[in-house]
Amino acid sequence: MGTALIAFASAFALVFVVELPDKTLVATLILTTRYRAWPVFVGVTAAFAVQCVIAAAFGGVLTLLPDQAVAGIVAVLFAVGAFLLLREGFSEQESDLDEETSAQQTVPFLRAALTSFGVLFAAEWGDASQIATAGLSAKYAAPVWVGLGAWLALVSVAGIAVLVGKKIAERIKPHLIQRVAGVVFAAFALFAAYQALFA
Template identity: 60%
Template sequence: MSSALLALAGTFALVLVAELPDKTMVATLVLTTRFRGWPVLAGVSAAFAAQSVIAVAFGSALTLLPERVVSGVVAALFGLGGYLLLREGFAPAEEGEQDAARRGPAPVSFLRSAMTSFGVLFAAEWGDASQLATAGLAARYGQPFAVGLGAFLAAVTVAGLAVFIGRKLSGRLRPRLLQRVAGVAFTGFALFALWQTVG
C-alpha cells in the first residue's frame, strides 16, 4: 500500500470515528430540520473542504497554540451556540408555527440555506478534535493532499448520514425538541471545553 493511500485511509478512519458522536453531526441534524437536505449537505461540505485545507496548510501552527487558549475559545463558541439553541427551543410558539413545523422545512432559497449551513459548520469546526487530528496527520505522513482528502471524505460521510437521519426524523420529531436537545448537547460541549481550559 502506497504512503499516500495509507495516509488517506488512516485519516478517513480516524476522522470518521471522531466526527460520528461529535457536534458536527448534531449541528447538521438541526440544520436539516430547518432547511432542505441538499443545500445543507452542499453548505457543510464546502465548510469541511475549507477547514480541511486550513488544517493541512496550517497544521503545525495550530498544534503550537496553547491548549488552554483553544479550549477557551471552543468553550465560548459552544456556550453561545447552546444559549441560542435553548433560547429558540424554549421560546413561546407563534401562531401557526406548529403547523409549519409539521409541514417540514420552510421554503428558503438553496443559496441562503447552503450559506447558513456553511457558516454554522465552518465556525463549529475551529479547534475541533478532527481538525487538530488532520493537522497532526498531515505533519506525520507528509502527504497533505491525501490527509486533506481523507478528512474531507470522512466529514462529508458523517454529514450525509446526519442529513439522511434528519430528513427521516423531521416529520416525526418537533423541531423545538431537537433544538432543545441540541442546545443541551452544545452546552455539554461548552462545559467539557471549559473543564479542559481550567483543568
C-alpha cells in the same frame, strides 16, 4: 503512489472513527432538523473543506495553537446557538404542523448554508480530527492525499447525520427538536468553557 494511498486511507479511517461519535455528527444532525438538508450539507461540506486544507497545509504547526483560546471561542459560539434555539423552542407562538413544516422550508438557502458553515467551522477548529489531519500530513508528507481522505471522512459522517436528521424532522415537532438542540448546544458550550478555563 503507494505512500499517497496509505496516507489517504489512514486519514479517512482515522477521521471517520474519531468523528462518528463526536459533536460533528450531533451538530450536523441538529442543523438538519432545523433547516433543509441540502443547504446544511453544502455548508458543512464547505466548512470541512476549509478546515482540512488548513490542517493539511500547516501540518504539525496547527498543534501549536493555544487550546484555551480556541475552546473559549467555541464556547461562545455554541452558547449563542443554544440561546437562539431555546428562544425559538420555548416561544409562545404555537403553530400547527403544516405551518411549522413550511417555516423550515422557507429559510433561505444561503442563510442555512452559512449558518451550517459557521457552526461546523467553529466546532471543528482545533478538534481531534483536525489535529490528526495535521499530524498525518506531517508524517506522510502528502498533504493533498491526507486532506482529501480526511475531508471525505467528514463528509461521510455529515451525510449520515443529514439522513438521520431528515427522518427525525419528519416525525417530531420542530419546537421539541429546537429545545433538545438548545440543551445539547448548551452542553457543548459548557464543556468548551470548562476546557478554556481549566484545561
